Amino acid sequence: MKIAFYTLGCKVNQYETQALEQVLTGRGHTLVPFDGEADAYIINTCTVTAVSDKKSRQMIRRARKAAPDAVIAVCGCYPQTHPDAMDGMGVDLVSGTGDRLGFAGLLERTWQERQPVTALDNAFDRRSFEILPAGGLEGRTRAMLKIEDGCVNFCSYCIIPYARGRVRSLSPQDTRRELERLLEAGYREIVLTGIEISSWGQDLPGGQTLIDLLETVCRDLPGEVRIRLGSLEPRTITPDFCRRAAALPNLCPHFHLSMQSGCDAVLARMNRKYDSARYYESVQLLHGYFDRPAITTDLIVGFPGETEEEFQQTLTFLHRCAFAAMHIFPYSKRPDTPAAKMPGQVLNAVKEERARRAAETAAEMEHTYLSQWVGQTVPVLFEEEQGGLWRGHTAHYCAVAAPSPRDLHNCLVQVQLEGLEGNTLKGVVL
Template sequence: MKFHITTMGCQMNVGDGDWLTRSLVSQGFTPALEDQAEIFILFTCSVRDKPEQKVASELGRIADRHGGNPRAFVAVGGCTAQQIGTALWRRFPMVRLVFGTDGLAGAPRALARIVDEPGLRLSLLDFTETYPEREQTWPEDRLPPKAFVSIMQGCDNFCAYCIVPFVRGRQKSRSLPAVVAEVRELAARGVREVTLLGQNVNSYGLDAAGDGTRFAALLDAVAAVPGIARIRFTTSHPKDLSDDVIARFADLPQLCPALHLPVQSGSDAVLARMGRGYDTAAYLRLVEKLRRARPDVSLTTDLIVGFPGETDADFRLTLDLVRAVGFDSGFSFMYCDRPGTASERLEPKVAQDVKSARLAALQTLLDARLTAALAAQVGMVTEVLIEGKSRRDGPDGPSWQGRDPGGRIVNMALPGTADATGSLVRARIRQAKKHSLIGEAEADHD
């Protein structure tokens, strides 16, 4: 049968979707566009506001378009599936599989059973005490040059606003050999850049399920895999970013000078209510250490406005921190209550119109930061990992798209190159656009 995967939310879901695709293809299923599919798989997110409404809207749309096909059905996975569970069955007759974050490993076999047994419904919602290692299957064809590798699952931090520990469970780390083995297989199939994924990669290996390997040692092991030219990781909790990990930015050429380091607020009072475990002075010390280790490091962040009790003065401190750090860019969100979190009970709540105004002001500042960061690259020589063809050709013919070590998108022409995918190209940046850069090849590429 043909299947189609729709992914909402974080890179963890993207990585999970990539693994499920490989697994299903190995069992004889065929990936397809939605109009041609009979199995519809949704990876859902419950971190932001109104996740149930988003999932309901998508399920309703699928039912309207494909409900007339008696063989068609839906599988719902990810955080919202974990949160709502089998209640999805009662509301949406096409849903026949609900799987949580720890249930993903069993999803391929469950889908095969459902195909063979019409009317069967299954749920995979139990949490496990150790990382649910997934069977790895690999296509014969070369893979794209970039891949995600999950190194852990869940989180032990319980920040006041965050639902992740409730829908992804407590922290469980993979073993070092399992991670390295997956990276080796990816490299053998053409992958040149891996992004190590976890809710808090900085605490990798330190949980009861881990093998005691610290994150810095994992970075060393992945960097030693032949063929891997670039390493990235996300997400990092500032309170757990250690000096030995910061040192790896100077010591490992494969570790890209780019770090997403969510600060969430520039107010110490708000950070304390959030339960983040650091203050702005500690955060700024981390920034100073990172820039000493790697002066060209590109820093990005997450920010929440309108957390309960946030005053105008608190918000101004957030703007001040953005200016002080000089982030290249950032993701910003209005606070919303998530069921079961500590902040749901905190008062006073910030009025919606105040939150909206603060978000607009913050996004204006972040847009200016992005513009400045891109403009600063003009004239610089960098190395671009080509990911594929650009959506539009340039004035000199076919254009290719990739990213520089800082994670910025670079479009460039490579005359006479039939397929540059996976190549590392030395390029000079000639122009900054609104969200990307235009480059020009400097010399022969590999």
């Protein structure tokens, strides 16, 4: 079959699409662009917001309209939580977030028999971590390695626990085995990702935590290999975590600490498991153990009930934390969550205006953070050439561009940083 993928949502979805691509090509199928002609179109969906649902439906309809005779297969979080939404959309194969390896066989069966198939389970019944092949089919620079699935935090705005089920962890032995396979394939940077990696180990014997896994992963690694972490909860950052993490030379000093709000009243309504004081404690700990750590975060503005005073508290808190970069989202009502039913829903115009103000603050902080690297010499892992410049990232995930007559793809080289243009550091390869 000629198979086309379209992926919405988070890095875990991207990872699982890459795994499915490897499985299907290994079974003799061919990958083609989604906007081209294919025998099967696979939409890997997201359901984190109502907007995500809408985009998923749009892509399903687009594929069906463009290819009336093709197999339309839908998987991911949207059908897992809303299977009835697939009715009447011309979907041939409906799957969810489980048994991704079995999905390949179901796709072949649907193509051969031309009979609709629905294969969904109860996410909370899952007890084991499904090991999928890590790494993409091209690039060979940075690869994602999924080490955890599931979440039991039940934030009031989020439906993902129902889509992914309880916490399930990839064992240290299997993690190390997958890591070594990626290194043999030529990858120089591995991003440890998952739905909620701070909960890694909760389901494993022995009381293991994420820092135990990091020590296993980083043991005896070559110096040119980087390990980068996905999103973390503030509770992960303790003195013990920082002391042990700072002793791992391969670990990138880039920490994405999920925040969502800098106002304690809003955090309580969100059912987050920390307050601003605990969050700031994590920020201070990281600065105490790492040289200029890149601390990045997510922010939701316009959460139900958020007043102007509460938003101002968040803006003040952002300045205290001095983030290197931020992702800012106006609150999007997610049906079937407690937040969707809360009083005090904020007008869209107000949410957009607050997002703009937060973005201005974020841009100022990013410029301040990047400016401190001008004049420094740092190793850069280069990924691709664009417009005559090689582009890559530092261990702190600062974007760098530098000219070079050499092919620098997947090369880790020293660069003298000489200036800043927008949010990209300009440098000279040494």
